[in-house]
Amino acid sequence: AAGWRTITAPQERPGERRSAEMKRLYGENAARIQAMETAMQLNFDRNQDRIQPKYWPVIPLKL
Amino acid sequence: SPRFIALCPTSIPSSAGEGACIEEEQRSRSELRERFLRTLIKMSNKPVNFDMYEGVQVRAKFGASDIDVLNFQVSELQTPIGVQKEALLRCHDMISFSFDV
Amino acid sequence: MHGWCERKPPEWSTYLSKLVKVTAHSNQQYEGWVFTVDPVSASMVLVTLPEGDRAHVRVVLGHAVESVEVLQEENKGNTLRLASLFLAHGAEALSP
Incomplete structure (x- = not known):
């Protein structure tokens, strides 16, 4: 009966950890900030997949 | 995550005074961050001028x-x-960028 | 400014709604009313309000900020105008 625990229990869900981090940083406003950030990042990721823009300039100006 | 470690308040609250300090920091961070996110949202689809290092200046529509x-x-x-x-x-x-609203 | 990026949010908050002069990399200077300082990148959002309804927004990246000088304290009229520029729901949405 103990066997399944060793398989499932240590599994960390990234979403949960991010929520905990957001809570620590933003307190009672964490959910609102996280919702805004998630929408923004989703939009960015979707564009990256769809458009695949190239860096300009190719080499960073400031190393 | 590395992002959290960079942003994380350095101390764990061990007294009521420090707890209040963490709360003030959270309130402050929330207000500042929300305002910045709203600035980026406001910039969507607007022409933006970018001042970059090495004297490079470019203009583009922000996505x-x-x-x-x-x-x-x-x-x-x-x-x-x-x-x-x-x-x-x-x-x-970038050093700075600007746009009109 | 040494350590601008390492400051804490309450320190950045003291600049909100004030008129500042920011000196950035290679002595570039920018003036404007502080709308916010991003706590992730330390970038400053400065707004100037020419006549009429228009506003000019300049964002100085935190890593390029060398010094910040306060020129004028906040005044209510400008604070409200700044808030209303960025908020779909009006100024009250930013207040805790």
């Missing part, structure tokens, strides 16, 4: 930013040698 403020997606980028239809700018290359 989107990642939440870590590392990369901007832009379109119709006017470079000194012509127009690039879609491009990714590194925020570390």
Whole structure:
């Protein structure tokens, strides 16, 4: 009966950890900030997949 | 995550006084961050002028930013040698940027 | 400014709604009313309000900020105008 625990229990869900981090940083406003950030990042990721823009300039100006 | 470690308050609250201090920091961070996110949202689809290192100045239509403020997606980028239809700018290359509302 | 990026949010908050002069990399200077300082990148959002309804927004990346000088304290009229520029729901949405 103990066997399944060793398989499932240590599994960390990234979403949960991010929520905990957001809570620590933003307190009672964490959910609102996280919702805004998630929408923004989703939009960015979707564009990256769809458009695949190239860096300009190719080499960073400031190393 | 590395992002959290960079932003994380350095001390764990061990007394009521420190707890209040953490709360003030959270309130302050929330207000500042929300205002910044709203600034980025306001900038969507607007022409933006970028002042970059090495005296480079370019103009482009702002598309989107990642939440870590590392990369901007832009379109119709006017470079000194012509127009690039879609491009990714590194925020570390920038000194400042500006737009009208 | 040494350590601008390492400051804590309450320190950045003291600049809100004030008129500042920011000196950035290679002595570039920018003036404007502080709308916010991003706590992730330390970038400053400065707004100037020419006549009429228009506003000019300049964002100085935190890593390029060398010094910040306060020129004028906040005044209520400008604070409200700044807030209303960026908020779909009006100024009250920003207040805790």
